[in-house]
Amino acid sequence: MKFLFKFIVITSFFQLLIAKELIYVPLPINHEESVIEDNKIFIDYVSKVINKPIKIKYIKKYDDIIKEFKENKIDLIQIGPLPYVTLKSEFSQIEPILFFKEKGGIDKYTCAIVSTFDGPTKVEEINSKIALTQPLSTCGYFLASYLLKNKNIDIDAIGYDYLGSHDDVIEHIILDRYKSGSVKTSVAEKYSNMSIKIVAESELLPSFVLAVNPSAIT
Incomplete structure (x- = not known):
């Protein structure tokens, strides 16, 4: 109101x-x-x-x-x-x-770390450079580093690249240029029929x- x-x-x-x-x-x-x-x-x-x-x-x-x-x-x-x-x-x-x-009428969303069918199946398996959107993107470094740190992985140690949009991140993973990336969950879900899978998901965000x-x- x-x-x-x-x-x-x-x-x-x-x-x-x-x-x-x-x-x-x-x-x-x-x-x-x-x-x-x-x-x-x-x-x-x-x-x-x-x-x-x-x-x-x-x-x-x-x-x-x-x-x-x-x-x-x-x-x-x-x-x-x-x-x-x-x-x-x-x-x-x-x-x-x-x-x-x-989607669903809620005023919350989540971010997710994603990979492909032959990529990491859990966060602990991520050991190579991760694809991110942009420095000021909530689902970029901010949430990716948090989700990785929860599993004792230092994002700065494995490395990361900023690629631009969430679509850019997904497309680079599909092309096998990166094994994992961080995007808005709803974007990842659009690509589920292209073997994109969610490895970890954040808590609800405004x-x-x-x-x-x-x-x-x-």
């Missing part, structure tokens, strides 16, 4: 003050075409509610998203727990207005939020 109230207040504010086209940036979880398609229905709905045009802009790197948000080049943003905390510490004006629901940049509209 708190976030619904915020959404109503913010959208009313938009209606009163904004004549320009709004810029919305979703998280680069998947490849550009998929991200834009996945967000189109939602953004079309928000656009109708506030009676303002909204453009979906895909930005590949999390640090570039944060940079442009701080420069007031982004009005609305989809953001996960770790990048939100990072951005909030540098730009206190950011205002979350609602949680995105995951879902992505839709946040507004008040400074961009003044």
